[in-house]
Amino acid sequence: MSNLEMIEAAAERLQGHARWTPLLSSPFLDEIAGRRVLVKAECLQHTGSFKFRGGWSAVSALSAETRARGVIAFSSGNHAQGVALAARQHHAPAVIIMPSDAPRMKIDNTRALGAEVVLYDRATEDRDAIGDRIGIERGLTLIKPFDEPQVIAGQGTTGLEIARQAAEEGVTHSDVLVCCGGGGLTSGIALALEGRAPGLRARPVEPQGFDDVVRSLASGGIERNNGMSGSVCDAILTPEPGRITFPILKRLCGPGLVVSDDEAVRAVALAFARLKIVVEPGGAVALAAALFHADQIEGDAVIVVVTGGNVDAGVFRDALARFGG
Template identity: 70%
Template sequence: MIEAAAGRLEGHARVTPLLNSPFLDEIAGRRVWVKAESLQVTGSFKFRGGWSAVSAMEGPGGVLAYSSGNHAQGIAAAAQAHGREAVIVMPADAPAIKVANTRAYGAEVVHYDRANESREEIGARLAEERGLTLIRPYDEPLVIAGQGTTGLEIARQTAEVGVDGGDVIVCCGGGGLTSGIALALEEAAPSFRVRTAEPERFDDVARSLSAGVIQRNETLSGSICDAIVTPQPGELTFPIMHRLCGPGMTVTDEEALRAMALAFMRLKIVVEPGGAVALAAALFHGGDIEGEDVVVVVSGGNVDPGVFADAISTYGDAA
């Protein structure tokens, strides 16, 4: 399915670069290779899964998704390109730029209260009422397959620079990207070990991997890393991660902001907080990583301008 998704994505998704900076290597104490999915179409890896799912649809009809912003944009852009209606259920506190971008791709946005309402219930109801096909953000095989194409690229690109193994750290919410990359690398480059990265207090995946059973977050608000704050790992993604992934890692919001500043100053890329946690883990938690090389997936760059400006003004001088 991942190989098939790669075929459908060819000519539509970008093959994002694998970047390196000696300044980041010095901080991390090893070579750091950054897979810059912030440069993907719509500004995040989510375009891969969105296009994979929408391009495989048969017959007429629109699509529905629930998302804090990146899956929303990926689905909206794919639906627009395929001439399909898109309705997106988004939290009321989603960053304004993500809401605006989703609407710019022609999608209808329906807001909900993240703390008191279930996006899953709202999405299922709207899909039934309006005859829409629900495309879940991570617990959907076609979406996982699309995200897995990132792993195929990592396998090729690391081989080109002579890296034959090590940890691959992935920003993780529900686990679609992580499980897709893990499945791809299991086949294409099995010497790599995939690790998850999450913000502190929203480390449901790390706790689930440790416990061997799915754990939930107590709250769904209170982190700047909105893109990867989810209730719990997916029912489809968790068994894959439990089988293939190493121990999860967590970072503070401050470390995510520092990583954003370093990515801008040293790699010249714009990263959102949730997309920076894997880089933060590599830079500031090196004692938990094995090997001379580490690959990190910078998963998105759709950051609110004010948050980005604060990150640069606060931590830019130290970069």
Template identity: 70%
Template sequence: MNIDAIRAAAKRIDGQARRTPLLSSPFLDEIAGRRVLIKPECLQHTGSFKFRGAWSAVSNLGDNARKAGVIAFSSGNHAQGVALAAASHGTTAVIIMPDDAPTLKIENTKALGAEVILYDRENTNREALGAEIANSRGLTLIKPFDNADVIAGQGTVGLEIAEDAKALGITHADVTVCCGGGGLTSGIATALAADAPDMVTRPVEPAGFDDVARSQASGQIEKNPSQSGSICDAILTQQAGDLTFPIIKELCGPAIVVTDDEALKAMAHAFERLKVVAEPGGAVGLAAALFHPDALNHDTVIAVISGGNVDAPMFARALATLT
């Protein structure tokens, strides 16, 4: 992965993906004890940054591969991104989703025209299942993070952060990014290394699923013992990718680990102060910015809210933390 690939992806998604702004609130600054800027990718098509990588990947397929159709596995955000990108290109999508994924994400994926196949997250290897179906049906597998075109598409978030921060006179910042498999994190890190080298990309993970933090410490890819047990469903992966981790290892600062309760409180603050709706996994970057001041090294933190596909009961649970 390099900056040229990200710039090429930016050209492919130009006019397709929304350019999301940098938002601020003095109330969030006060909680964090520093300047906080929010990159709300929850405002992106399908409610998350995943549309960027999905469009980048589908649009870069050859004509025959695109016509044959695509397949992906996802807990919901990559699912919706691929479903919409495929439909927009006039092709079909098969999406493999865990049976405990939020109902909203499953129904939205179906509504976008995809065929949804559910699986048991704990007892089924989704990569093996995806490869089996791809081979039997002649489909192209678009992995949620370990795919060069997907990483390049997610890296366009970093290009926008660098450009918009520069316009605000910001050159030094911690950039906190939700991290599951590492596609968004590695893409942003690559973009910032080129366009804003004094900014530091910081992976953020939910407690109990800190494989990237442990991988950074050991120097090799570590696995999570479980793939369920946190409300942050969007970033519950077994491990970082073979493509993403080397980038994280080289370019990112130390990962930050937040609790589910901190994610819920961050969701509540985002809504109360900015009227931005975040899902738990999408809010962990903001949680790190607000509640882990000692882990940050700069006077400014840019937190990416990566998604907002949250069921009403979970959102109500988050808002209840304000009372």
């Protein structure tokens, strides 16, 4: 199980490799939200998302012999790129299993980072089974996107940075809204905040129709989504919370929030107009919750983790055309 000690060790290994991303703000966003909004811009991380942290943490934790045999991962794109870059920087082979309907830019970028890409149909095929088969056949080490202690530890380094940055901003009690798929980032941040900033509370945010974590927290047991497609927030569509992540989420997180696709896309446009950052819809759901569901948040300030910026040009153009910031 991941813990604060593992997160701090991951931070040591990441030093000089991951970016310390800024905490951004805009009076225009504050006005919409009715409170101070501080945005942790992980869209500015290497490969365009926080996933590089977990990828580097997991690859760097392997023995030299194991790493030389290679790694395998499955992802709709952000974890894929994070693991691919980490593997390349460690001179290790990488195979990445990606859904065939993933954004073309994410598929192309993963290949450009030197990984072998294997595509599958997420509506009819089981990515876990595919990963297990190829991993065994080739002797590769599987790096899961969220239900992996070293990945959670790497993502948790985001929480260490938030704790320090919030203190510098004079924020000691606040909700920390996190875009959530399987819960790796949310659980890692929650663990880091428990140890470093207990007045800050992690809360997962998901798209409507794919709110398995929100429902699981409400019921106390793991709930599964009915489908795996049908939302523009492709980066955070997962079947259910992880077996490792959910107990952490259940113990440490506040209630989850749910936003519509339109709200996520509007947040993409506002992030560009007011913060001058490029965000993908799945990486903008936490910002959407802060802006459009303020009645579900308490306090004078809210911290938002914008998790990824790997958006297809067409989706981005549509966001700007529809909402214009």
